[in-house]
Amino acid sequence: MTGALQRFLPLIVTTAVLVVGFLICAAQFPNFASWRVVANLLTDNAFLGITAVGMTFVILSGGIDLSVGAVIGFTTVLLAVLIEQGGWHPVAAFAVALIAAGGFGAAMGGVIHVFQMPPFIVTLAGMFIARGLGFVLTTDSVPINHPLYGELNDMALRFDFGLKLSLPALLMLGVVAAAVVLAHWTRFGANLYALGGNRQSAELMGVPVARTTVAVYGLSGLLAGLAGIVFSLYTGAGYSLAATGVELDTITAVVIGGTQLTGGYGYVVGTFVGVLIQGLIQTYITFDGTLSSWWTKIAIGVLLFVFILLQKGLLTVWAGRGGEPAEA
């Protein structure tokens, strides 16, 4: 029992922060506790949540992916150029964008594995390349006017009690659910945790290190591509500077969510809660009206610091007691 409690403690703390944060907001602004706010929280952070799921997998495997924000930006530009200038049907453009983004990620994974290079620097180069490719396509913000975009934006799942989930929100929830299954109930997930725990032992145990590395970066790229599609739906445009800095927001969400940055330990659900906490801070600042947007950055920085310290502290306590999950 205590073992399970120990294992889930970071997740419990993160969720508690979200709940307490929401209660504070609701106490201060009576209109806060409404389904409308919840629905907006999910819609506004959908692209971030989808990207963060991919980042969680990468970090669980012991790596990092700095290219995701740039891939989102590139995807929106590619979609805008294909649909508006190439006259493509959006669905065909979506397919091409997903293949391109996934292939891009897989290629980075391949380079990381074959040449044994630090993921940090390979994905940094990937970030330059993806932003650069976006710029080369067009430096303008291109509006997307296809009728399907309007239809997709109107699509929503309505519940009787008043919750209205938009397509981006549904996509994010679907991705999170699929990711939980993938991480905890499949061979791939087990390989991922093993790889992040200790690469050499994983290899000796027969984990297909090469395939897993390529797959995890491919998955991160694919999800960044999906996030790009959601982002273009959300903004109705393609812009090569879109989603600047999202890689850091997603890493922050992963850390707040309790995933160990050295890999091998963490939960997809935690990341999802981390994304919601960041969204909550932003919504609070919007509600308040007198606070300026820069407080978001400072608040998130402080939260990041607190959660890193918390993780460090918990690990030290466990290690001191000889508790089992200290290394995990």
Add this chain to the structure above:
Amino acid sequence: MTLSAPGPSRNLPQYGALIAVLLANWLLFPDFFAIRLQDGRLFGSLIDVLNRGAPVALLAVGMTMVIATRGVDLSVGAVMAISGAIAATMTGAGWSLPAVLAASLAAGLLCGLWNGVLVAVLRIQPIIATLILMVAGRGIAQLVTEGQIVTFTSPALAFIGSGSFLTVPMPVVLTIAVLAVTALLVRATALGLMIEAVGVNRLSSAGAGVNTPVVLVAVYVWCGLCAAVAGLIVTADIRGADANNAGLWLELDAILAVVVGGTSLLGGRFGLVLSVVGALIIQAMNTGILLSGFKPEFNLIVKAGVLLVVLLLQSPALTLLLPRPKGARPIGTVKPPVAPTSGGAKP
């Protein structure tokens, strides 16, 4: 071992690459090497490369020390924004230049101290420890400027960005000064050796009597100071502080400059002057792309190409794959990054 300071033969690739890029620029633009004296200050494309390369070169000096300890500092861009915001705001409020400079540099020192304590005392991974300040730093800078782009008219502060000393532009003078002081600190004392020792193995260097926390805090503080100077230069140059965009992405350029300069990301060996040469190679490429009439958008792709090729040449896996010619370097040493940079100038 390959831990000693790079010898002259090791430096050749970087200098060769710089010369190649400069020659390529000269082919594109025959007036490239023309330098004229006007109003007591040197002007010309070559001077421009030095002048515009100064902020990244300064960041690269600090970043080299950090990377040599097997760390990385992602917050330098945000620190530039903070120091610039403080300088512009205080100047606007009528403070004297010495007070402004002291406050800006103190801010950089504090930022470095924060990073250093997180890495050295709390033992947080450098990339994550400095991520905190990277995220929060721009918020702090905006807090200082209250979200505005603060402009100022003080000629005293502007002198740092656009003035000149003995006909040399001030940013170049400052960069040379910081480089000289840093080189003196690390090469004339045992500090450089200790930094390399920490980079090779923190535990065993601590066992051998190196005060690793002090060394680590010192390199992050120095990196913060270098970033503050770079922030002052950028702010003084445009006579204003933009908390959102000052130093944006420059942390990545600085890392690129250090890597192009041949310092290994795995720590333990560094070349200060070579990092500055790396910064100049990057700036010369930027200038070359502009002069060639190509869209500046190509800069990012060219940079990525250079980064990848340099890393591939450094990667131990590739060294193992390639048939080794006679008299080859030992595995793991840097191979010449000449091909990428000369290719980069004519995209």
